[in-house]
Amino acid sequence: MLALVAAWLCRWLNTPIPWMIGPLMATSLVSMMGARTESWTPLRNAGQWVIGAALGLYFTPEVGALVASLWWAIALGIAWALLLGLGFGTCLARWHAGHLAGLSPSQLRSTTYFAGAIGGASEMTLIAERQGARTDLVAASHSLRVLMVTLTIPFAMQFWGLRGLDTLPPSIREVQPPGLLGLAALTLAGALLMQRLGRANPWFMGALVTTMVVTLCGFTLSAIPQAWSNAAQLVIGVSLGVRFTPAFVHTAPRWLASVALATVVMMVLCAGFAWGLSTLTGLHPATLILGTAPGGIAEMAITAKVLQLGVPVVTAFQVCRLVAVLILAEQVYRWKYVQK
Template sequence: MSASQPVTGAPWRRIVPTLVLATAAGWLAEHLNLPLPWMIGPLFAVAGARMADIELRPLPGGRQSGQWAIGAALGLYFSPEVVAQLSLHAPLVVAAALGSLVLGMGYALIMLRLARVDTPTAFFAALPGGASEMANLADRYGGAVDRIAAAHAVRVMMVVSVLPFALSFAGVHGSDLYIPLSKEVEPQHFPLLMASSLLGVGAFKLLRIANAWVLGPLLGVAIATLAGLPLSALPVWVVNGGQLLIGCALGCRFSRAFFRAAPRFMAVAALTAALSIVLAFAFAALLTLATDVPLPTLALATAPGGVSEMCITAKVLQLGVPLVTVCHVLRVAVLTVGAQWSFGLFKRFVAA
């Protein structure tokens, strides 16, 4: 074969070892009784291999497939009774979303002072919203998109690594009273689950709404559940596989060059991520004074992690799945919509 000919099998020589390593790590993590074994195991194993300069690559479309599985599984929780109960917590949900915006501006100030970057980069790297949404907004204002994406990758990895272990160590597993309306895998009803979830994805894609692969299935299946349609539960291996694919996608973002490119910036990004975990927990403790929701559930609801990662954490640990889901969906919406307005305030504050 000449050097000019493409080697079509080359990507799979990196994808297959990634999946094998991730599967072995997930199996080992499950047997060690680690929290979220099928996400955390692959995440650490793949990230560690990448830091050792081993060329790995995630499955194309794997993260979206994983998000679909998680979104569809979460939608099964939204029965009419659950939605009626969630309406009682509307002030709590709004407070959690607005609180994340205020805290994010504080993290941005720390990032600006310590990382020595420009204002757009500091602001959109620190705001705990979706990585792609923050990067796209930063691009309009001249921010460093690559550094912003890196900062969000570090934040999500730290939250996913710390929070499940902390909650499991505290012994809070299994305190959720919510259960999915469809608990059994019923093959005859599976096509309806697929159709409702994919219709949700299509609607979000058509409207160009972010996080379509997790929020679309969630909304589609939730509407079908509210309508009383007979749906099947997802097999356990599908949900575990979704976690594995998300763990692979997150782990493959890391490498030695990832941290060598801007060591000071990455160190400050890790510092602000750690601070965001601590302050979010303090904010959750404050919210417990005004509500009867348990602190572990509020800790997940206010955590500065990704939507899919935090919601699957709530599902696995059985901690207020619908409430945590709604809080994170609204958080991303508020941060995405309010980022431009709050950036103007932030610039004026910095100038002053």
């Protein structure tokens, strides 16, 4: 109920993406104050399922050809993310050498490296655990970074006066009940398959990939009802907010302060990188800022969807980066530290 009231309040205040930002802010605040909050996993999965399907509808054959022609820009975005994460981790290691009691040099390296990597919080924490890192610091770093990016960039876009760059195809606008039922069945199968294969974000990625394939083949089944999209954003906002427990507040204040500072620097650097990339691709800077921002894939894609700022390009950049970082982050760590 609190999340719903917060969403209505943000909508009344005309904030960007109110159905996610309102629940996120309200849940995180009461969680840090010690209230017992919880994100029910089936609801979070359903929210990711709906958002994944909604984003996949933007990938018409024409848009697919455009995204494919940007492969080199996406590759640059991946390289940029890896370098930025490596630099972030190096700064954390230098700032906290001697300040984190009880950590050996190898634990400090693994903790700061995976805390800096721009990937999914849960996936990076699991990989960090295998390398002996202090996982609470890694998880806190990713949670704070995503929170700051999610709360900052949408407001910056709204202040900039940007929205409506996308031309919406009929599949985005028109709800067809029989087609919606078929789309739900197909995307559910895709999500369950991804889950069975042990892939990251299976409910989001399974629905996204399935809908992309259907839409790229030229089939228009149905749009996603706006009420479903709003509800999905709400449960995703709650799932982010519950991470900020009293334990998070008491996590090494110096660590959190350094992560916050580094996140601000990264957002500025990413904005500069996106602006330069826009001159090479001819795409709007706002689209590439969202595509290269150091936030979570769902949060940046939702921002692009609600503000209509190049959803397919943003989604492609964020998805490809996520996959690449999940594959390469541990390999880069071993190359840089373990093999020496």
